[in-house]
Every structure is written in C-alpha cells, then in structure tokens.
Amino acid sequence: MKKLLLVFVGSLLCMSIYGQRQCGSMDHLHQEIEQNPERAKVLQDIENHTSNWIKHNADNSERAVVTIPVVFHVVYRTSSENISDAQLQSQLDVLTDDFRRLNSDADGTWSQAADTEIEFCLATVDPNGNATNGITRTSTSVNGFGTNDAVKFNSSGGKDAWPAGDYLNFWVCNIGGGILGYAQFPGGAAATDGVVCDYRYTGTIGTATAPFDLGRTATHEVGHWLNLRHIWGDGGCGVDDFVSDTPTSDGPNYGCTPTHVSCGSTDMVQNYMDYSDDGCMNLYTLGQKNRMQALFGSGGFRASLLSSNGCGDGNPPPPPPGCDDNLVTITLNFDNYPEETSWQITNGGGSVVASGGTYAGQADGSTLVIEECLVDGCYDFTIFDSYGDGICCAYGNGSYDVSDGSTSVASGGSFASSETTNFCVGGGTTPTCDDGIQNQGETGIDCGGPCTACPTCDDGIQNQGETGVDCGGPCAACPTCDDGIQNGNETGVDCGGPDCAPCGGGGNDVILAHFFESGWDGWQDGGSDCYRYSGTRSWEGSYSIRIRDNSGTASAMTSSSYDVSSYNSLEIEFYFYPNSMETGEDFFVRYYDGSSWSTVATYASGTSFTNNSFYVATVTVNSANYNFPSNAQFRFQCDASGNADRVYIDAVTITGIGSGARIAEGPTQTIREVGSGNEAKIGRDLDEDGFNAYPNPASTDLTIESEDVIQSMKVLDITGKVVASRNVNATQTKLDVTTFQPGVYLISIHTEDEVVTKKFIKQ
Numbered sequence: 001m002k003k004l005l006l007v008f009v010g011s012l013l014c015m016s017i018y019g020q021r022q023c024g025s026m027d028h029l030h031q032e033i034e035q036n037p038e039r040a041k042v043l044q045d046i047e048n049h050t051s052n053w054i055k056h057n058a059d060n061s062e063r064a065v066v067t068i069p070v071v072f073h074v075v076y077r078t079s080s081e082n083i084s085d086a087q088l089q090s091q092l093d094v095l096t097d098d099f100r101r102l103n104s105d106a107d108g109t110w111s112q113a114a115d116t117e118i119e120f121c122l123a124t125v126d127p128n129g130n131a132t133n134g135i136t137r138t139s140t141s142v143n144g145f146g147t148n149d150a151v152k153f154n155s156s157g158g159k160d161a162w163p164a165g166d167y168l169n170f171w172v173c174n175i176g177g178g179i180l181g182y183a184q185f186p187g188g189a190a191a192t193d194g195v196v197c198d199y200r201y202t203g204t205i206g207t208a209t210a211p212f213d214l215g216r217t218a219t220h221e222v223g224h225w226l227n228l229r230h231i232w233g234d235g236g237c238g239v240d241d242f243v244s245d246t247p248t249s250d251g252p253n254y255g256c257t258p259t260h261v262s263c264g265s266t267d268m269v270q271n272y273m274d275y276s277d278d279g280c281m282n283l284y285t286l287g288q289k290n291r292m293q294a295l296f297g298s299g300g301f302r303a304s305l306l307s308s309n310g311c312g313d314g315n316p317p318p319p320p321p322g323c324d325d326n327l328v329t330i331t332l333n334f335d336n337y338p339e340e341t342s343w344q345i346t347n348g349g350g351s352v353v354a355s356g357g358t359y360a361g362q363a364d365g366s367t368l369v370i371e372e373c374l375v376d377g378c379y380d381f382t383i384f385d386s387y388g389d390g391i392c393c394a395y396g397n398g399s400y401d402v403s404d405g406s407t408s409v410a411s412g413g414s415f416a417s418s419e420t421t422n423f424c425v426g427g428g429t430t431p432t433c434d435d436g437i438q439n440q441g442e443t444g445i446d447c448g449g450p451c452t453a454c455p456t457c458d459d460g461i462q463n464q465g466e467t468g469v470d471c472g473g474p475c476a477a478c479p480t481c482d483d484g485i486q487n488g489n490e491t492g493v494d495c496g497g498p499d500c501a502p503c504g505g506g507g508n509d510v511i512l513a514h515f516f517e518s519g520w521d522g523w524q525d526g527g528s529d530c531y532r533y534s535g536t537r538s539w540e541g542s543y544s545i546r547i548r549d550n551s552g553t554a555s556a557m558t559s560s561s562y563d564v565s566s567y568n569s570l571e572i573e574f575y576f577y578p579n580s581m582e583t584g585e586d587f588f589v590r591y592y593d594g595s596s597w598s599t600v601a602t603y604a605s606g607t608s609f610t611n612n613s614f615y616v617a618t619v620t621v622n623s624a625n626y627n628f629p630s631n632a633q634f635r636f637q638c639d640a641s642g643n644a645d646r647v648y649i650d651a652v653t654i655t656g657i658g659s660g661a662r663i664a665e666g667p668t669q670t671i672r673e674v675g676s677g678n679e680a681k682i683g684r685d686l687d688e689d690g691f692n693a694y695p696n697p698a699s700t701d702l703t704i705e706s707e708d709v710i711q712s713m714k715v716l717d718i719t720g721k722v723v724a725s726r727n728v729n730a731t732q733t734k735l736d737v738t739t740f741q742p743g744v745y746l747i748s749i750h751t752e753d754e755v756v757t758k759k760f761i762k763q
Contacts, residue, residue: 021180021212021217021220021252021254021275021276021277038386039187039188041386042187042358042360043185043186043187045187045342045355045357045358046186046187046227046295046301047242048352048355049294049297049299049300049301049355049356050227050242050291050294050295052352052353052354052355053293053294053297053298053300054290054291054294056373057293057294057297064117065117065118065119066117066118066119066293066296066305066306067118067119067120067121067311068118068119068120068121068168068305069120069121069122069123069134069166069167069168069305069308069310069311070092070095070120070121070122070123070134070167070168070170071123071132071134071135071136071162071167071168071169071170071310072088072091072122072134072135072136072170072171072172073136073138073151073158073159073161073169073170073171073172074088074135074136074137074138074172074173074199075138075140075142075145075151075157075158075159075171075172075173076137076138076139076140076173076174076199077139077140077141077142077143077174078174080199080207081173081174081199081207082137083172083199083202083203083206083207084205084206085133085135086205086206087202087203087204087205087206087207087208088122088135088172088202088203089122089203090203090204090205090208090215091170091197091202091203091204091215091218092120092121092122094203094204094214094215094216094218094219095119095120095215095218095219095222096119096120098215098216098219098272098282098284099115099116099118099119099120099219099222099284100115100116100117100118100119101113101114101115101116101283101284103282105279105282106282106283107282109258109270110268110270110283110285112245112285112286112287113282113283113284113285114283114284114285114286114288114289115289116284116288116289116292116293117289117293118226118292118293120168121310121311122134122135122311123162123167123310123311124310124311124312125309125310125311125312126162127162127163127166127167129309136159138154138158138159140157140158140173141157142156142157142158143174143176144174144175144176144177145157145158145173145174145175145176145196146175146176146177146179147175147179147182147196149192151171151173151175151196152169152171152191152192152194152196153191158171158173159171160191161190161191161192161193161194163190163361163363164190164191164193164194164360164361165190165304165305165308165359165361165362165363165366166304166305166308166309166310167305167308167310168194168195168222168225168305169193169194169195170194170195170196170197170218171194171195171196171197172196172197172198172199172202173196173198173199174198174199175196175197175198179198180197180198180201180212180217181195181196181197181198181201181217181218181220181221182195182196182221183195183196183221183222183224183225184224184225185224185225185227186225186226186227186295186301186302187301187358187360188360189339189360190339190360190361193225193360193361194225195218195221195222195224195225196221197217197218197221198217200212201213201217202215202217202218203215210278211255211277211278211279212277212278213278214278214279214281215278216272216278216281217278219272219281220272220273220281223272223273223284223288223292226291226292226295226302227291227292227294227295227301228241228243228273228284228288228291228292229241229242229243229273230252230273230274230275231246231249231252231267231268231271231273231274232248232249232250232251232252232267232274233248233249236250236251237249237250237262237263241273242291243285243287243288243291244287245285245286245287246268246271246285246287246288247263247265247266247267247268248262248263248264248265249262249263249267249268250262250263252274252275253267253269253274253275253276254275254276254277255276255277255280256269256276256277256279256280257269257276258270258280268283268285270282270283271283271284271285271288272284273288298354298356298370298371298372299330299343299354299355299356299357299370299372300356301357301359301361302361303368303370304359304361304362304366304368323371323373324373325373325374325375325376325426326373326374326375326376326404326405326425326426327371327372327373327404327405328345328371328372328373328374328402328403328404328405328409328425329369329370329371329402329403329405330343330356330369330370330371330372330381330400330401330402331367331368331369331370331400331401331402331403332359332367332368332369332370332398332400333365333367333391333397333398333399333400333413334359334362334363334364334365334366334367334368334391334396334398335364335365335391335392335395335396335397335398336364336365336395336396337364337387337395337396338358338359338360338361338362338363338364338366339358339359339360340358340385340386340387340391341357341358341359341383341384341385341391341398342355342356342357342358342359342383342384342386343355343356343357343381343382343383343384343400344356344381344382344384345372345374345379345380345381345382346379346380346382347377347378347379348377348378348379353372353374353379354372354374356370357384358386364396365396365398374425374426375426376425376426377424377425377426378422378423378424379422379423379424379425380420380421380422381402381409381410381420381421381422381423382418382419382420382421383400383412383415383418383419384417384418385415385416385417385418386417388416388417389416390413390414390415390416390419391413392413392414393413393414397413398413399411399412399413400412400413402421402423404423404425409421409423409425410423420449420450422450432446433446433447433450433451433452434446456470457470457471457474457475457476458470481500509567509655509656509658510653510654510655510656510714510716510746510748510755510757511562511564511570511654511655511656512559512562512652512653512654513651513652513653513654513716513746513748513757513759514651514652514653515540515541515543515650515651515744515759516532516538516541516543516544516545516650517541517542517543517744518744519532520532520545522559522560523545523557523558523559523560524557524558524559524560525557526547526553526554526555526556526557526558526637527553527554527555528554529547529548529549529554529555529638530545530546530547530548530554530555530556530557531545531546532544532545532546533545533546533648537577537579537648538577538648538650539575539576539577539614539648539650539651540575540650540651540759541759543650544577544648544649544650545557545636545648545649545650546646546647546648546649547587547636547637547638547646547647547649548638548645548646548647549638549639549645553637555637555638556590556635556636556637556638557635557636557649558633558634558635559633559634559635559654560633561630561631561632561633562631562632562633562654563629563630563631563632564628564629564630564632564656565628565629565630566656566658567623567628567656567657567658568622568623568657568658569620569621569622569623569656569657570591570620570621570622570628570632570654570655570656570657571618571619571620571654571655571657571755572589572600572601572618572619572620572621572634572652572653572654573616573617573618573651573652573653573654573655574589574616574617574636574649574650574651574652574653575614575615575616575617575649575650575651575674576603576609576614576615576617576647576648576649576650577612577613577614577615577647577648577650578605578609578610578611578612578613578615578646578647578648579611579612579644579645579646579647579648580611580644580645580646581605581609581611581645581646581647582605582645583605583606584604584605584606585604585605585639585645586602586603586604586605586608586638586639587602587603587636587637587638587639587647588601588602588603588636588637588639589601589602589619589634589635589636590634590635590636590637591621591626591632591633591634591635592631592632592633592634592635593626593627593628593629593632594627594629594630594631594632595627597635598626600619600621600626600667600669601617601619601667601669603617603671608671609671609673613673613675614673614674614675615671615672615673615674616671616672616674617669617670617671618669618670618671619667619668619669620667620668620669621667622667625667634652634654636649651759653757655755655757691704691705691706691707691749691756691758692704692705692706693705693747693758693760696760696761697760697761697762697763698737698760698761698762698763699737699738699762699763700736700737700738701734701735701736701737702734702735702737702747702760703732703733703734703735704732704733704734704735704747704749705731705732706731706732706749706751706756707731708731708751708752708754709728709729709730709731709751709752710728710729710730710731710733710749710750710751711727711728711729711750711751711752712725712726712727712728712749712750713725713726713728713733713735713747713748713749713750714726714747714748715735715745715746715747715748716745716746716748717743717744717745717746723740723745728749735747737762740762741762742762742763743761743762744759744760744761744762745759745760745761745762746758746759746760747759747760
C-alpha cells in the first residue's frame with residue numbers, strides 16, 4: 001500500500017491555462033475548511049466509511065450496476081451558450097461509456113483498468129413526479145459565473161438544484177477565466193451538490209473545443225463528485241490518492257506522455273483523474289471503482305440515488321447479497337436537518353465496523369433503511385447529531401431504530417449530541433455493570449459510561465485503596481506536615497492550619513497578590529465612587545481599581561477576610577497613579593483587626609506624591625501594635641473632592657512575616673516614584689526590583705533571576721493555591737511550566753531580606 005495522506009477538499013475546479021488542464025483544488029480546500037471546519041469532519045466520516053466498505057465488500061461480485069439520474073441545467077446568455085439537446089446527450093453517452101469501459105479508445109496498456117459498474121440516465125421524472133426531458137434551460141444576464149457557485153441559484157442568475165439525493169445536478173454555463181469545470185466532493189451542502197462544466201468543454205459536438213472536446217472534463221469532474229482524488233494525490237511521491245492500484249506520481253501530466261516516469265514507475269497518464277488531454281484519457285482502475293462504489297454501499301453518502309425515481313423506475317434496489325452472519329437493519333427517520341445526523345457501530349474492541357452520514361443529500365423528513373452484516377458478538381450503536389439537539393422533536397419528528405431481524409435492539413430520537421446503546425447478536429452475552437469486565441463504553445471495570453461513575457481522585461470520597469479523601473493509594477500522596485508544600489489548609493509551608501504546628505522561624509507567605517485582570521480578585525466594590533478601570537493608568541496589564549472622594553465605604557475597596565494569626569507582621573505593597581488630586585487631598589490604607597478599623601498609612605498630594613506618575617508604596621504593620629486575627633481585612637479609601645480627583649490602585653501584594661522575624665516599632669511606610677505614562681509599565685521595573693522572570697508569557701521553561709540568593713520560591717495560581725514550591729539557594733533557576741494549565745500565575749521568591757512577587761502567564 002502507498003502512504004495515505006488525507007487531504008480534505010471541498011470543491012475542485014479545473015481550468016485550461018495555455019492549452020493545459022489545471023485544477024485549483026488546494027485554494028478551494030482552504031476556503032472550504034476556513035468557512036466551515038465541520039466540513040473536514042464530514043469528509044473524514046465518509047473516508048472512514050469508504051475504507052470499511054472496501055475492506056468488507058470490494059470482492060463482492062454480486063453487486064448490481066448503479067444507474068445515476070442526471071439533470072442538465074443549461075444557463076445561457078448567448079445562443080452559443082445554449083447548447084443543443086444533442087450535445088448534452090453526447091456528454092451523457094460519454095459518461096456511461098467511460099464509466100462502463102465501453103469507450104472506443106480503451107486499450108490494454110493497464111491491466112487494472114475496470115468497468116466501474118456505474119452508468120447514467122437522463123432524468124425522465126422531475127422532483128414533483130412530472131415527466132421531463134432531464135434538461136432545464138435558464139436565460140441569464142450573467143457574463144461568466146466563475147467558481148463561487150452562483151450558477152447554482154436562481155437568485156444569482158443561475159438555476160436552483162434538484163434534490164441532490166435523487167439526481168446528479170450537472171450545470172452547463174459560461175464559467176469564464178479559462179475554467180473547464182469544477183465539482184463538489186461528497187458531504188457538501190445539498191444546494192450546491194453536483195458538477196459544473198463550461199459550455200465549450202461539454203460533450204463531443206457543437207461548441208466542444210479541442211483538446212478538451214471528447215467529454216472527458218465531465219468524466220474527470222464526476223470522478224471527483226464520486227470521491228476520487230487526482231491520480232498524484234495533489235502532492236509529491238510520498239502523497240497518494242487513496243487508491244492502491246494507481247502508480248505513485250509526483251505531479252500531473254499534460255498533453256499525452258504515456259511513457260513518462262516519476263517516483264520510480266511509469267505514470268498512469270491515461271487515467272481520467274490525471275490532467276492529460278481528452279484524447280489521451282481512457283480508464284478508471286479497479287481500486288477507483290471500489291472507492292466510488294463505496295458511496296452506494298449501505299450507509300454510503302450517495303446511497304439514496306439507488307432508490308431515486310429520477311429515471312422513471314421508482315422500484316427499490318435489489319436486496320443486498322445474502323449475509324452469512326447477522327443482518328442488522330438501521331432505519332433512520334430524519335428530522336428537518338439530515339445533514340446533522342451520522343452513526344457508527346463499534347465492536348467490543350472499540351473498532352468502528354460500520355458507519356454512515358452525515359446525510360446532506362437526504363430530503364427533510366425522509367426515511368433511509370440501511371443493512372449491515374455483523375459477526376457474532378456485542379456492539380455499541382451510537383447516533384450523533386452535530387448541532388446537539390437530537391433528531392426529535394424541536395425541528396421535525398425524527399427517530400431511529402436498529403433491529404436484528406426479530407427484535408428492536410436500539411431506538412429513540414430525543415437526545416443531545418449523541419446516544420449509545422449496547423446490543424448483542426448471534427448469542428453474545430449482554431454486558432452488565434456487575435460482570436467484572438470492562439465492557440465497551442465503560443471507562444473502568446463495571447463503572448463509567450452506562451454504569452455509575454468510576455471512582456476518581458477528585459470525587460470527595462475516600463474510595464477503596466485511598467488512604468485519605470482523594471489521596472493515597474492510586475491517587476497522589478496525601479498532604480502531610482513535612483512534604484515541603486503549602487497544602488490547602490496550611491497558612492505556610494508545612495505549618496499553620498488545623499493540622500500542622502503554628503508557622504514560625506521567620507517564614508514568609510504571600511497572603512494575597514491581586515492584579516485585577518480577570519475581575520475584582522475578591523475585593524469588594526465600595527459603590528459609585530469605586531470601580532474597576534481599564535486603561536493606561538493601570539500599572540501592570542490593563543486593569544486597576546479607581547477610588548475617589550470620601551463618601552464612606554462608597555469610595556473604598558475592601559479585601560476579603562484572611563487568617564493572619566500566625567504572623568508577626570504584615571507587609572502591604574501596592575502601585576498607584578494619582579490624577580488631579582489637589583494639594584492636601586489624600587488617600588489612606590486601613591487595617592481591620594477583627595473588631596475595628598485603623599488607618600495605618602496616609603498619602604497626601606503635594607507631600608507624598610504629585611499627579612500623573614506611578615508610585616510603589618510599602619506599609620508594614622506588626623503584632624506588637626495590632627491584633628492579628630483569623631479574619632483580618634485591608635482597605636484603600638480616598639479623601640478628595642467629587643470631581644476628577646482620583647487614585648488608581650494596582651498590583652496589591654500582602655505578605656505575612658513569620659514569628660521568627662524582627663518586629664518594627666509601630667507601622668512603617670515607604671514610597672517611591674517609578675515613572676510616568678505607559679513607558680513605566682512593570683516589565684521595565686523588574687530590574688530595579690532586582691528580580692526578573694522570562695520569557696513572559698512562557699510555554700516551556702521560565703527563567704528566574706535575582707540580585708540576591710533565592711532561598712526558596714513558590715508558584716500560586718490566580719486563586720492563591722500553591723501549585724509548585726521548592727528550595728533554590730542560587731541567584732538563578734529555571735521552572736518547567738509545561739504541565740501548568742494556560743493562565744495567569746504568581747511567582748514568589750524568598751531571599752534573606754525580602755519576598756518579591758510577580759505575575760507571569762503560561763501560554
């Protein structure tokens with residue numbers, strides 16, 4: 001087998017450039033997938049069905065010949081574009097001769113040349129059941145339709161398609177631009193399904209123009225419509241057309257060069273899916289035949305054509321060959337959106353043994369009956385709806401039924417995105433949720449899928465084998481007071497909380513570090529004079545909190561409550577930007593000790609700061625002067641007039657300093673200007689703090705540098721949960737962030753003298 005590379009192609013167009021056939025498939029690939037990514041999935045589903053059908057049915061010699069009803073839509077502006085019935089009939093004759101290998105130029109050059117057992121008839125019955133000659137003629141004012149499918153709609157000067165599930169729509173028009181024709185692969189919209197050929201390259205008489213005057217443009221395009229790829233697979237020697245008996249080639253062939261060699265073998269330039277001139281083409285292969293025939297197998301995308309009454313027969317197709325195993329019948333009653341419905345059958349090993357859909361070619365509300373032959377065993381039948389609303393009952397009363405001949409083994413219609421039912425045929429034992437086996441659909445032994453949920457390490461239950469709730473045994477080790485990690489209920493690394501000894505020995509912990517990029521970060525909005533601001537007055541990122549005047553808590557931002565009982569002192573660092581604050585107007589930092597509020601720092605315009613510049617301030621309070629309770633809070637409040645006098649607070653970090661640290665006498669505060677305008681953003685201030693972390697954002701490794709020796713570091717997510725911590729004892733270290741979920745994180749480094757906290761982003 002050659003290497004298979006699945007190339008999703010929506011529509012393909014063929015054109016003549018300097019007398020050579022050309023095809024712009026890749027341009028249409030990009031357009032189709034960009035406009036509707038779901039298109040790629042539909043083509044992959046068809047590809048899966050094709051592979052499965054060929055595997056099980058390619059050697060079946062009892063298949064009936066497929067006859068496809070054709071309707072020609074002639075859209076013309078001039079009399080020469082309005083080609084004759086005889087010219088159209090000559091094209092239809094070429095299609096049948098070429099596909100049945102009755103063409104007079106067939107030769108024995110390639111032993112794999114085959115009769116595809118597909119032929120074509122001119123429609124005799126229209127969609128309303130009335131007699132027709134299979135030709136519509138539409139006068140238009142359009143001079144050249146191009147390849148945007150305008151020819152396929154009355155509203156754009158063309159002609160609406162007949163139902164794609166019953167007819168091959170064949171438009172003939174002046175495409176323009178030297179384009180010979182183009183086709184839509186299976187799986188596209190029903191309204192545009194079919195082929196288009198220029199009036200100069202249709203049939204063998206009249207306006208047919210050499211060297212494309214033998215009707216082979218249509219043979220090539222109908223090949224695409226029946227899921228054939230170009231003979232060289234639209235790539236080099238390592239790319240293929242999904243057909244095993246066509247030689248690998250490195251590109252198209254033009255004119256007629258039957259001895260051309262590429263990729264170590266002679267190119268099949270006579271194949272209808274190459275770019276050779278019409279007079280050089282003369283065959284499809286057995287492999288191409290099987291690929292096309294798969295579309296008409298049970299569940300195939302174009303299987304509905306088998307029951308079309310377009311050519312006046314109207315009789316159902318002959319029954320499939322006898323099934324020596326178990327015949328399973330699938331009945332699909334579609335809602336108003338057949339193009340959303342698909343299904344598959346998987347065996348006990350999880351392999352897909354049959355599939356079908358989606359069904360854009362089926363009429364709304366129509367019924368499709370599919371037969372599959374299954375060996376003895378148990379299977380899962382799954383029906384899908386790509387929109388997620390099932391097939392009943394919001395948009396039509398659709399339903400489905402799966403029968404083994406005597407019993408309905410699966411049925412329904414009202415579901416969301418999918419519904420799965422397990423069934424057995426040929427005496428297989430129906431799986432249960434207590435048989436001690438991990439059956440198909442279960443995610444564990446007797447659990448998951450149709451059974452009760454399997455135990456997990458985050459279900460809040462101490463399951464069998466765990467030594468604690470969601471920890472120990474098969475889960476991660478349970479937290480301890482000596483694991484070097486600040487666990488959820490500890491106030492420091494291996495200390496504090498209800499389980500471990502009180503924190504001490506000088507340990508420092510970041511209690512909060514808030515940047516307001518994703519919200520208020522737990523702070524309370526004071527009211528009309530306090531709001532979350534986005535703009536250049538924010539120190540880092542885009543957001544900060546703006547406060548103004550002194551109308552009580554309406555002008556204040558207040559933190560959540562925090563347990564600070566294990567610390568000796570608290571260090572509050574924040575950045576601010578004052579605007580239009582008049583001389584003497586001030587703002588202040590307040591601290592709640594469990595019973596009352598105290599002002600611990602005041603900053604006045606003209607004394608502490610001037611307007612329109614960024615400042616960083618630090619306030620330290622200690623347990624010698626203030627009570628440190630389990631419900632401490634912090635507040636920023638502004639005392640200014642009610643005009644444009646405002647202060648913007650950002651990057652607030654509060655650090656708890658352990659009991660072993662030296663205690664300062666009374667509250668202390670520092671302030672320094674760090675720049676004005678956007679050029680003062682935090683990335684430029686990192687070196688001034690003696691700390692750097694890069695690259696930021698990071699995807700693999702984050703490098704951390706410090707002027708002082710880093711004793712330890714920890715990483716917190718935006719909720720404050722510690723996700724990593726370790727001892728360092730160096731001025732530079734690297735952090736592997738590949739396992740982190742994308743988002744915002746805080747990195748806190750501890751040196752001998754201070755704790756520095758900065759934000760970084762994991763991509």
